[in-house]
Amino acid sequence: MKTIFDKKHISRTTTYLLVIVAYIVLTILQKTGNLGSLFSGLLVPVCCFIVAGIGLNLNVGISGELNLGQAGFMSVGGFTGVIVSGALSTMIPNGIIRLIIVIICGAIVAGIFGYLIGIPVLKLQGDYLAIVTLAFGQIIMSLINNLYIGIDKNGFQVSFINNTLELGEGGRVLLSGPMGANGIDRIATFTAGIILVLVALAIVYNLMYSRNGRAIMATRDNRIAAESIGIHVANTKMLAFVTSASLAGAAGALYGMNFSTLMPLNFDFNSSILILVYVVLGGLGNMKGTIISTAILMVLPELLRSLQNYRMIIYAIILILIMLVSNNATAKEKISGLFKFLKKNKAEGVEANE
């Protein structure tokens, strides 16, 4: 117990506690019926985007490489998950076991894609990874938009042309192009989401505070010095990138299992940028910040729904304000000065009353 509360670990410990406390509070609210259906519906997606955000933060904040295709990896994980779940639905009726298999498959396939993209790109210096991942997100979306997959007794059938699947008796269509996957068995739960968040946190934190994590940060801070002490720069960046992609894949797989319909458009370029916004707003390299900012920024549009057409304007203004306050020393001073002023007035008021 002593070690988890010392100075080095306290930030990590509070992050885990934050997630667990949030889980307990939200579960109680949900069970007692105090959580509206709107927020109940957001629980799992928020968990998914937190996991993808933690992964992206490893890549952008810790490893220092910009990635604009995190939603692409979520897409890979999501549709892998849908196909795996569809194929296994009769074999493994138990939802929990199937969900675990689905998430692991999503993570592995997304990791493989990450590895393949990383081979040519991560040897280069500069913003090439951003460009390539941006393209990857678009390519994956187009690819899945034109992908038709069905299953029957003879196994999988894959086609890139509409309605050419010749499924035998008892065959089912798993994926139908732009319509995506329909009739998904909704096996995702909030508990599973929170567990995934905790696992993602453990993976990233444990990686950060190990030999490989130090190498990742050293490479970010100074590539030449890192090589001079014997750190293999390309392999190190690859480790961070593949881990990040795998976490996005796992998040996507869980996301897919939460809705009865999953479309390729769910993971477009905007989603990638949104995840990046969550990460940047939460603070680069700060996992707790990612969790908090993801939760706030995903709930905010729903809270602002009553403002109708103005809500995106308000959303943008709030976003800009938070950025200013959290990153600008002058703005910070002014705001804290304002709080002090209010406090002082209040205190004086109390004294006067006495």
Next chain:
Amino acid sequence: MSENNKAPILEVRDLGIDFGGLTAVNDLNLTVYPEEIVGLIGPNGAGKTTVFNLLTKVYQPTRGTIKLCGEDIGKMTTIDVSKAGIARTFQNIRLFMNMSVLDNVLCGMHNETKYSPFTGILRLPKYYSQEKMIEERAIQLLDIMDLKDDMDLMAGNLPYGAQRRLEIARALATSPKLLLLDEPAAGMNPQETEELMNTIRFVRDHFKIAILLIEHDMKLVMGICEKITVLNFGMMLAQGTPDEIQANPEVVKAYLGE
């Protein structure tokens, strides 16, 4: 002299590199024996740092051979050279500025720890035993370099002199046989330079390593180097003991002109 009885640590023969049509270093011969402090001096642009970059394989030499303890390192990569036993510091400080002082030194022990990323993520017993081992050694190193009290600070927040010392500590963390110091006293005041000289001598005696250093501060060079090589326009101008170098008219001419 006793050095003749020992096999040399570093043996450079006819080393040269061309950048396009420009010959930056040519026909360099350099021998460093164990536990020896050798100075590499010369006017600005003489190619001193290029020699360091050749030794650590940041540049691939066009001609010549480099042998470390008799082993040819001419075809190795920077990473393999580090593993083979050459560590260096940089003229313009290259620390991991956003990492703690302790982590900077732990990074230097990257290749001493051998556990895989999975061991790290799953926190297997091997992780704890190896981390404990290198952390103890890192704290010892920081103690020697007088940085132990600052080990939780960010490297970027250290004062200039301490950053130079931390760079040496990080280089020593790789357990080198040969340490290359690129202008270790640059930007230091006379008192700091004096302390640095003592530190360099102590490092040599304590770790039993050879040191090759580039320096413009002649007091430091003449004070601690047992042997000096003078470069001018990429060519070797003179080689000898500090007294010989100071008396050499060619060297005086290269520095002061005619």
